[in-house]
Amino acid sequence: DGGITQSPKYLFRKEGQNVTLSCEQNLNHDAMYWYRQDPGQGLRLIYYSQIVNDFQKGDIAEGYSVSREKKESFPLTVTSAQKNPTAFYLCASRASGAYEQYFGPGTRLTVT
């Protein structure tokens, strides 16, 4: 069953703690993306990676970090430097040469 998975679905953390969100895909896609979605807002791009071992900052990268050591995996770390980390986080992947993105189910992060 091909797809993109994110875990966990819900995540709770205390302020000041770093937290890592998982994103795995078995679609053999080269490109992967991380977005943040807040109520009433569009998806905002945090980081993206077009190929293994390479990634670029999106529009709101401050306070976040990523790695792309394997084609299948693109974890996102929300650091304590992110001022408003509570949000719905979406991971997506895309096949080379195609424009459409395939999204995971999302992780809802709550920081108190």
Added chain:
Amino acid sequence: SQKIEQNSEALNIQEGKTATLTCNYTNYSPAYLQWYRQDPGRGPVFLLLIRENEKEKRKERLKVTFDTTLKQSLFHITASQPADSATYLCALDTSGGSYIPTFGRGTSLIVHP
């Protein structure tokens, strides 16, 4: 400034009618535009892509139009069903055919039985 506008108010229609959602943009010349469906608490699902040289695209009960002069895309769902109730996002290329689309905020569609 560059903007993508989708109606923030929910669209309420009766089952069986045609739903029409609008995506307007300014200051872009997109090579393509996409529409996604998003259900509450879930990730968006790709529906249709239309390129700048295409006027219309269809897929089953869905139809998308793209008017680069008006800077507008219309998304139609014919014979709408309560199961079509969701938020619909438009996403368009904002940097010359790149693979990094910019997403609108989405419009909520509610189909009443």
